[in-house]
Amino acid sequence: MPKIQAATVAEHRASQRAALLDAARTLLSEHPERIPGLAEVAQQAGLARSSVYSYFKSRADMFDALVTDTFPRWSAYVEKHMEAASTPGQKIHAYVAANLQLVARGDHALARALASAGSSETLASSSRLMHDRLEAPLRAALTEHGSSDAIRMAELVQSIVYALSRMIEGGLALKAASGLARELLGPYLDGHDG
Structure with missing residues (x-):
């Protein structure tokens, strides 16, 4: 024993x-x-x-458990960075930056690998929970920033994160990706914060 x-x-x-x-x-x-x-x-x-x-019970069972364990870590990482920011605009910048950092360090590739290893039901449920958990503080920051439609604006911010994530995975340096995000979002976020 x-x-x-x-x-x-x-x-x-x-x-x-x-x-x-x-x-x-x-x-x-x-x-x-x-x-x-x-x-x-x-x-x-x-x-x-x-x-x-x-x-x-099986390899699939283990990877389902890994999906359930990994996605909350992603959310917690992003939330921690948003909470450290003091203004709504900074919180939104922090949301984008934290997601890009996770992609650059390989967490997104891990999430994709998990998607192919785990069951689709567990992945879908965990992914939905993670996105819901991430969207709530993003929408709150957008609302506080003065967005007239925080739900759709959150989708736009997320589309920037997705596009830059693909670019990072294609070889773009994190610093360059972060610079593009700031260049695009800066005029909106920094111009009238709060």
Whole structure:
């Protein structure tokens, strides 16, 4: 029987599960074009392959759990950056910048890899929750900034994020992408903040 390396069995199980998810996340980040198997994930986590089945029924089950774990991290990262900004315009700039930073560091490629590895139902549900969670503070900042239609304006801001994300993944440097975002959004956001 393996040695418990936490104060309780529940804490040990949570730690082992987190280690497996982190290992899968690392492998997908390093090679987003290839979905790793359970044995590879177990090896990366330093666990026996058979122990993976104590936490996940299958590879798809593990990647569904990774989707559920990863998307809230994306939202929390963006929210943290928006909360640090002091004006509505700065919050919107922070929204765009944080999303682009995540794309540049490979999180978007990870999300795409997860989309091909997880179940469509889990992905759709988690993706919907993430977008809802991200859109609420963006819409609030746009409303506070004076937008006459925060819902549609949020869609426009998001379309800029999507376009620049594709450019970053195509080789554009984060600094250049961020500069384009500021050039486009600056006249609206910086001209009449609050």
